[in-house]
Amino acid sequence: MNEHIVKSYDEELTQLAAEVARMGGLAEAQVAACVEAVAKRDVALAEAIVARDERLDAMEIDIDQRCTRLIALRQPMANDLRRTLSAIKIAGNLERCGDLAKSIAKRALQLTEIEPLTPLTGPIERMGKLVNARLREVLDAYTSNDVECAISVWSSDHEVDEHYNSLFRELLTYMMGDPRMITACAHLLFVAKNLERIGDHATNIAEVIHYELTGMPLTAPRPKGAPL
């Protein structure tokens, strides 16, 4: 008998979860780095982020194929099936976080070619830290199977939205005050929006974890800051 088949299903699921967690660690690092690339106008860092994104794409494909094989070979039921499908969904969300980080890194490159907007570096960095904390918390919830922690990430999404809204208004004020700032501000608008979307993916992952652990969708109306 094939050694692979002999491994317990539980062991395979643990390995799968470990690969998802590793992908999460890489996505988290990409998100932290892209904000730093914007704040420090760091061309080399931004280029490294763009290059590194391929690894996240490859990891998603790998997790997908591993799950498909697992379902086909093991025909899991109930809990095990939910854990396997969760892995596919979380990997999908992480891959998109990586895309958003890459897109921020590309804007960081464009921003180095124009005048810096120093007063906004602080707010962007703070929003980046907030979003990265959400991502870290939800990955903690995943690795520790902590449904309470997942719910807590899910319910605090409005903080990111509030931060985004205040940045949006601030950027518009700068644009109106000085037309030479418009190009930089337009890029920073998207940087802020991408960070908000990474926050949304953390929320999506929280929903997936909740469903995985409880079998119930998390559909109650979420406290929403209604992002602009």
Next chain:
Amino acid sequence: MNEHIVKSYDEELTQLAAEVARMGGLAEAQVAACVEAVAKRDVALAEAIVARDERLDAMEIDIDQRCTRLIALRQPMANDLRRTLSAIKIAGNLERCGDLAKSIAKRALQLTEIEPLTPLTGPIERMGKLVNARLREVLDAYTSNDVECAISVWSSDHEVDEHYNSLFRELLTYMMGDPRMITACAHLLFVAKNLERIGDHATNIAEVIHYELTGMPLTAPRPKGAPL
């Protein structure tokens, strides 16, 4: 024996694909309507889009649960498993298209409260039509199992990006020319960006269909317009 179990697997998969196609039809309608709401400054239409988005959310949950049940009860192999997992992924992409259409509808509401930017209505409408055509084509590819058609959608993504880039530059020019236009232009920047992202989801769906039909990921470097 349960009537449900007696149904052939093929029949169940056909029903599942039909539900995904129906969800696709609704998503397509939402995307077309949100662009119209922006162009015609139509408050009632925008509000209807926001209200209707819940149906897409519910359909995604339903398709998800149906697939999970199907895998658990039928333990599909190879092709059938790929078809089932495809349905989950396509539904996920369509749900996000719906979210983006809802977000455009919300901006349409905010835009009705400020001065119209008439010269940009045409370009936004054209971009909306282009993106909607991509979505329609990829849904056609799905319902007709047409891998060539999926590849054609996937390879023409750069047209949407080019359209987006030209709109981005035009919007920046308006902002620089007249600071009173800045708020409207900032909203339209996001409308354009959301349309570009709906185009990306059409591309993602094309990748899912390709994998479903061939068992191979579609990973060749895609002709990219490198959106700003």
